[in-house]
Amino acid sequence: MSANTWRQPTGDSDVPSDSGQSAPSADGTPGAGAGATAAVDESSRSARRFWSVRRIPAALVALLSVAAIGLLLYDVVSVRADRSAMRWRRRLAEELATRPLDDVWVIVGAAVAMALGLWLFLLAVTPGLRRLLPMRQPTGVPGAGEVRAGLDRRAAALVLRDRAMQVPGVQSARVAVGRRKVKARAGAHFRDLEEVRADLDAALGEAVTSMGLARPPTLTVNVRRPKKG
Numbered sequence: 001m002s003a004n005t006w007r008q009p010t011g012d013s014d015v016p017s018d019s020g021q022s023a024p025s026a027d028g029t030p031g032a033g034a035g036a037t038a039a040v041d042e043s044s045r046s047a048r049r050f051w052s053v054r055r056i057p058a059a060l061v062a063l064l065s066v067a068a069i070g071l072l073l074y075d076v077v078s079v080r081a082d083r084s085a086m087r088w089r090r091r092l093a094e095e096l097a098t099r100p101l102d103d104v105w106v107i108v109g110a111a112v113a114m115a116l117g118l119w120l121f122l123l124a125v126t127p128g129l130r131r132l133l134p135m136r137q138p139t140g141v142p143g144a145g146e147v148r149a150g151l152d153r154r155a156a157a158l159v160l161r162d163r164a165m166q167v168p169g170v171q172s173a174r175v176a177v178g179r180r181k182v183k184a185r186a187g188a189h190f191r192d193l194e195e196v197r198a199d200l201d202a203a204l205g206e207a208v209t210s211m212g213l214a215r216p217p218t219l220t221v222n223v224r225r226p227k228k229g
Contacts, residue, residue, distance in 0.1 A: 050150055052128025061120065130179060134214045151211060153177045160184065163207045169196040171226055175204075182208060182217045187226035197223040 075086050099106060132150035157177040164173035164184060169191035176183045184204055188196040201221045208216055 049127040049134055050129045050132050050148070054123055054128065057120070057123055133177075133179065135212050136214050151213065153179075156211060159211075160204055160207055163203055164200055167196065167200045167203050170200065170223075178217060180215070180217050181220060183220045183222070185222045185224075188223050189226060193223050193225070197221055 072089075075089055079085050129150075131153050133153060133156065135149040135151055137148065154177075157175045160175040160177065160182065161173050164170055164175060164186055167186075169188045171187045171189040173184065173186040175185075182204070184200065186196070186200055200223060201219065204221065205219055208219055
C-alpha cells in the first residue's frame with residue numbers, strides 16, 4: 001500500500017444497512033422509504049448482466065479473415081494474369097477432390113471447425129463480464145433508467161470477509177462470491193460453533209441484502225475449528 005492511499009476501517013459503515021422499512025407518518029401511512037424500497041424490488045426483475053465488448057476475439061477473427069481472404073484473392077488475381085496457382089491451393093484442391101469423407105484428417109478438420117464455430121457462437125450470444133454483478137435499478141426516479149451499476153465480485157468478497165471478521169469468535173474467514181452463490185468458510189477459536197454459525201449467517205445475510213444486487217445470491221456458511229499447528 002503506497003503512502004498516498006489509505007484504507008477505511010471496517011465497521012458498520014462499510015455496508016449500509018437497509019432494512020427496507022420506515023417509520024409510519026402521523027396518519028399511519030408508510031413513509032417514503034417503504035415506497036422507494038418497493039420500487040427498487042420491482043426493478044430488480046429488469047436488471048440484466050453487462051455485455052462484454054469482446055475486443056480480443058473480434059480482432060483475432062478479423063485479422064485471420066483478412067489474411068485468408070487477401071491471400072486467396074492474390075492467388076486468384078495471379079491465375080487471371082496467366083500465372084500458375086500457388087502450390088498450397090493446388091494441393092488443397094487435390095486433397096478435397098480425392099480424399100474420402102471418412103478419412104481421419106477430414107473428420108479432425110471438421111471437428112475443429114465446428115468447435116471454433118460453436119465458440120464464436122457462444123461469444124456472440126452470452127453477455128460475458130462474469131466478474132460484475134448487476135445491481136438493482138430504482139423506479140420512479142428521474143433518469144434512473146439511463147444509469148446501470150455493477151459490483152465487482154472481488155470487492156463484494158472483500159466486504160463480506162471484513163463483515164465476517166467482525167463476528168465474535170471468528171479467527172479467520174474466506175469468502176467466495178459467485179453469480180448465484182456465496183460460500184463463506186470461517187475458523188472459530190472460541191464460542192460454540194453453532195452460535196458462531198448463526199451470528200455469521202445473520203451478519204453475512206444482512207450484508208448481502210444491503211449490497212443492492214439485482215439477483216441476491218444464496219449464502220452458504222461453514223464454520224469449523226482451526227487446525228492446531
